[in-house]
Amino acid sequence: MSVIEGVQAAQARLDAAVALGAVVCRDDQAALAQAAALDAEVPRRQLAGLAITIKDWIDVAGLACEGEALERTGRMPERDATAVARLRAAGAIVIAKTQPGAEHPIHGRCHHPLDAERTPGGSSSGEAALIGAGASLVGLGSDSGGSIRLPAAWCGVFGFKPSFGLVPNTGHFPRVGGRHDGRTVIGPLAASAADLLTIMSVICGPDGVDPDCVPVPLRAPSSVDPRGLRVAVVEEAAWAPAGSTRAAVQAAVSRLADLGCVIVDEPLPAHLDEALDITLRYWGRSALSGAAADRQLGDWDRFSGRFTRAAAGFDIIVGPVVADVAPVHRPLEGDDYVFTLPWSLTGWPAVSVPAGTDPATELPLAVQVAAPRWHDHVVLAAASWLGAWSVASKANAR
Numbered sequence: 001m002s003v004i005e006g007v008q009a010a011q012a013r014l015d016a017a018v019a020l021g022a023v024v025c026r027d028d029q030a031a032l033a034q035a036a037a038l039d040a041e042v043p044r045r046q047l048a049g050l051a052i053t054i055k056d057w058i059d060v061a062g063l064a065c066e067g068e069a070l071e072r073t074g075r076m077p078e079r080d081a082t083a084v085a086r087l088r089a090a091g092a093i094v095i096a097k098t099q100p101g102a103e104h105p106i107h108g109r110c111h112h113p114l115d116a117e118r119t120p121g122g123s124s125s126g127e128a129a130l131i132g133a134g135a136s137l138v139g140l141g142s143d144s145g146g147s148i149r150l151p152a153a154w155c156g157v158f159g160f161k162p163s164f165g166l167v168p169n170t171g172h173f174p175r176v177g178g179r180h181d182g183r184t185v186i187g188p189l190a191a192s193a194a195d196l197l198t199i200m201s202v203i204c205g206p207d208g209v210d211p212d213c214v215p216v217p218l219r220a221p222s223s224v225d226p227r228g229l230r231v232a233v234v235e236e237a238a239w240a241p242a243g244s245t246r247a248a249v250q251a252a253v254s255r256l257a258d259l260g261c262v263i264v265d266e267p268l269p270a271h272l273d274e275a276l277d278i279t280l281r282y283w284g285r286s287a288l289s290g291a292a293a294d295r296q297l298g299d300w301d302r303f304s305g306r307f308t309r310a311a312a313g314f315d316i317i318v319g320p321v322v323a324d325v326a327p328v329h330r331p332l333e334g335d336d337y338v339f340t341l342p343w344s345l346t347g348w349p350a351v352s353v354p355a356g357t358d359p360a361t362e363l364p365l366a367v368q369v370a371a372p373r374w375h376d377h378v379v380l381a382a383a384s385w386l387g388a389w390s391v392a393s394k395a396n397a398r
Contacts, residue, residue: 003049003093004035010051010095010136017135021110022126024056025064026096034093045091047202052087053139055124056097058186059171060084063097066106067173073106081171082210083140083186083203090202098126098139102332109329113155114363118326121151121336127189128155132364138195140203142172144184145279146321146340149368152189152352154326156364158383159189160196161340163373164347166218167203168210182212183344193384196351197221200380216374221381227260229378232311234319234368235267239338241323244365248355252318252367252386259385261316268317269310271303275341278303280334304346308372316382317370321352325363339368349376353387 001009011028031051038048054060057067059077066073080088088094099110102125110125112118113132120129124141127148131139132155141148143161152159167186188199206213233253240246257263278299311317320339343350350370358365367386371378 002035003038004032006049007031007035007051007093007095013135014096014130017130017133019111019116020113020126020129020133020135021108022099022120022129022135023053023096024066024099024104024107024126027063028095030062031093031095038091038093045089047087047198048091050092050138051095051136052092053096053098053127053130053136054084054094055127055139055141056100057123057142057173058084058140059173060094060097063094065097065173067100077171079171081186082168082207084171086202087140087199096130096136098124098130101125102329112326115326117328118363119154119329119332121154121322121326122332123147124151124159124189128152128157128159131155131157131189131191134191138188138190138199140186140199141189142184142186143344145344146337148187148189149321149340149350149352150337153321153366153368154364156354156357156366157189157191158193158196158354158387159352160187160200160380160383161185161343161350162187162200162204163216163349163376165212165214166216166349166374166376167200168205168207168213170207170209183347192389193353193380193387196383197380200376219377221377221384224378224381226256226381226385229256229261229315230313231256231261231263231316231318232268232314233263234270234317234339236320239272239323241320241339242325242358244358244360245320245322245324248365249318249320249367252353252355252369255386256316256318256382264314268314270319270339270342271307272338272342274303275345276334276338278345279337279341300345307342307346311372315371315375315378319368321366321368325358325361325365343370346373348373349379351379351383353383354389355387
């Protein structure tokens with residue numbers, strides 16, 4: 001198949017999924033022109049012809065980037081975000097920008113790929129919905145508290161939050177006071193675990209612009225031997241998830257044990273209540289005085305330090321992504337993200353891995369795997385051990 005034929009097929013899949021409300025803008029002619037240029041190239045680039053979709057908080061030159069802000073309506077970036085530029089340089093072709101929330105003030109509602117009455121989660125809503133529907137194979141989202149992992153879990157796809165500082169945030173909006181949110185990271189959502197690595201291998205590394213991005217190499221997941229890895233399970237306490245979610249976590253733990261991992265009996269206290277409290281105060285930081293804001297950031301640092309010390313000696317941490325399957329459409333709340341927040345506050349890598357379906361609703365289940373900062377290769381390896389393909393991909397294959 002030529003590159004241009006591949007892009008045309010990808011555009012047809014977007015056309016078939018228009019009812020999802022997942023796409024906010026696209027330029028089919030520009031994508032086809034890029035495809036024609038790639039067809040003429042010899043040798044082929046690493047990702048030649050890979051059709052990708054991009055969350056509408058990440059700049060793509062020539063496509064509007066509005067986020068969820070009415071005041072940004074019609075904003076047209078002149079250059080790509082660093083991550084997008086790197087993917088394009090490797091031969092990928094952007095075919096659409098996607099909804100940055102399940103309820104958009106301009107573009108309306110984004111629907112769950114398996115049940116239009118339910119939410120896909122957010123805020124990388126359009127990405128998860130399209131990939132869950134088989135309308136896109138891979139794309140970029142962003143995560144500051146669970147915005148990749150939660151929608152990935154509800155839509156039955158893979159969603160990876162890298163270590164903070166591994167991928168440049170240059171070209172990501174919104175900014176807070178001229179600076180990026182100190183938890184925000186750009187990362188991939190995909191139909192397969194292998195595609196997470198494909199994207200990460202291209203977008204990592206400093207760009208000389210983002211001061212928070214450091215020269216830490218992404219090690220090869222294939223180098224990780226599961227035998228002897230120490231695995232902790234997140235203590236759920238008062239936030240006990242649904243029975244099917246707990247069963248999915250236990251199944252993942254059993255799979256890791258079968259591979260030779262050492263499962264630690266004592267649950268890891270994740271201090272979920274404290275993580276939620278810190279995050280809710282951070283989200284409301286614009287109302288804080290300077291001294292109060294400093295105290296709040298101090299609480300964040302202390303939480304991160306204490307959690308890091310508590311988790312010392314563990315190689316992998318397993319737990320829920322979210323308590324239950326996707327609910328009917330409603331505003332998302334802080335409680336929805338309680339299981340994803342600790343890894344955002346610590347800057348650790350974490351991935352949402354599809355884990356089958358709930359017997360009662362037939363909606364996707366997921367588990368979350370995390371590891372200490374800069375051990376992204378361990379998290380990506382675990383994703384491949386636990387689930388090679390998304391729920392949607394398995395269904396489409398049948």
